[in-house]
Amino acid sequence: MKNKLPAKSAISVALILFLMSCSAKEAAAPGPAEEETALISAEAGNEPAIESFYGPILEQLDEDMQQYVQSGKVSNLAYALIKDGDRIQSGYFGTRTLNGSDPVDDRTIYRIGSMTKAVTAVSLLMLLEEGKFSLDDPITRFLPELNNLQVTRSFQSGSSGGLRPAERAPTMQELLTHTAGFANGDGQTDYANRVFQQRDVEGATTNEEYLKRLSGVPLMYQPGTAWSYSAASDLQGIIIERISGERLGAFMKRRIFDPLGMVDTGFSVSDAQRDRLADVTAWPPGQPLAKIEGPMQDMDAAHLPRDAGGHGLVSTIADYERFAEMLLHEGTLDGERLLNPDSVRLLRTSGTDFTDPETGFPMYQPFRGTRFGFGVAVVTNTIRSGLGAPEGTYFWDGAYGTWFWIDPYHDIIFIGMVQNLSANPVMPRKTAMTDVYHALFTDYFPSNPVVEEDLPE
Structure with missing residues (x-):
């Protein structure tokens, strides 16, 4: 379904263009027939999608994105802005290889990190539609290795505070919404995440070893009582494999990538694709950009024995655009119907607050005005989020700096790709969102505006 601009927005565009033309003495005044045609077009909302944007601010978007490369923070950045199914603007800056000469483009292959999570959630929702499980099922129906989990008594503390048994197993819905209580590692210093790192859960080369290591990591809190970014999507991937009897990548290829024509998306790259794979770089403090060595650099299937549902995919702007359009x-x-509309709405259901159960305060400052759905964040308060995007917009980022949102x-769809993995993250999404919504002509007003006393001090 296409969402067209309201008539007021189209008329506002026409008014601005009219005022600009009046300031130019050489501009010819339109005749009555032309005025009538323009009014009919505006009222019908049939203007080209590009006319929904103020050009100078779109130019600023291009400059802001290019600046990440010019400043030496990343070796390349690529993005695409799509509205009403049309490419409004794309930008391709820098080179695929560090200090190379090959420019990036639509088909440059990027590691998309946690943008994988949305694809994994779609895969699991497909199986939900087929009746393979219910949202209330305990995850131990498919992961018996995770019976008898323990829980820390001190949420987000460096000390366990003592362990206690989990009151129950997490449910499938809690796994999808990251409220199951699992840790994630990622350099966090609380007790559960430190144990996750000590047990090298991510270093497991098989699903069985992954589950064995994870079973010894306590939950951060009792299932369903809080939100934490976690290993839940990796567990979703393992469940998909056990239900379907296929490797996760094979399932996604058959059910998602092939139907959508996503020819460059998967958990590894082939020899034929390798000369389109972007280098992974890091930006060490006080040092120039450097290339990272290791298995993640070549993305060879032989060095990646486990398909990680939380972060393992590579893709291109062209491919991920197809997924987002779906x-x-x-x-x-x-x-090609991949999901029923109700399942897509479930994916973006804004049910989980980013809050700390002990204090009631937001856990992560960048996520004010948003909640979490099934693998994506959802804007629930336009003003408080500071993003400019309307409520109902959903998005997520990847650890390498990739990002997307769907409005x-x-x-509107926006997809951005960079390849930085270091202690100095490069996350351009907020800048891109701010520029796009400053450029967009719209009469949208939040349905749930923030009153003054709700704003943080």
Whole structure:
């Protein structure tokens, strides 16, 4: 379904253009027939999608994105802005290889990190539609290795405070919403995450070893009582494999990538694809950009024995645009239905606050005004989020700096790709969102505006 601009927005665009033309003495005044045609077009909302944006601010978007490369923080950045199914603007800056000469483009292959989570959630929702499980099922129905989990008594503390048995097993819904209580590592210093790192859960080369290591890591809190970014999506991937009897990558290829024509998306790259794979770089403090060595650099299947549902995919802007278009169109693209509309709405259901159960305060400052759905964050308060995006917009980022968002109200998709993995993260999404929504002509107003006393001091 295409969401067209309201008539007021189209008329506002026409008014601005009219005022600009009046300031130019050489501009010819339109005749009555032309005025009538323009008014009919504006009222019908049939203007080209590009006319929904103020050009100078889109130019600023291009400059802001290019600056990440010019400043030496990343070796390349690519992005695409899509509205009403049309490419409004794309930018390709820098080179695929560090200090190389090959420019990036639509088909440059990037490691998309946690943008994998949305694909994994879609895969699991497909199996939910087929009746393979219910959201209330305990995850131990498929992961018996995780019976008898322990829970720390001190949430987000460096000390365990003593351990206690989990009151129950997490449910499938809690796994999808990251409220199951699992840790994630990622350099966090609380007790559960330190144990996760000490047991080298991510270093497991098989699903069985992964579950064995994870079973010895206590939950951060009792299932369903808080939100924490976690290993839940990796567990979703393992469950998909056990239900389907296929490797996760094979399932995704058959059910998602092939139907959508996503020819460069998967958990590794082939020899034929390798000369399109972007280098992974790091930005060490006070040092120039450097290339990272290791298995993640070549993405060879032989060095990646386990398909990680939380962070393992590579993709391109062209491919991920197809995936995002399918979600924007309620599960269907070019006659291929992957999900029912109700499942897509479930994916973006804003049910989980980013809060600390001990204090009630937001856990992560960047996520004010948002909640968490099934593998994506959802804007729930436009003003408080500071992003400019309307409520119902959903998004997520990847550890390498990649990002995307989908705005059903304005029929907008944005995809951005960089490849930085270091202690100095490069996350351009907020800048991109701010520029896009400053440039967009719209009469959208939040349905739930923040009153003054709600704003943080």
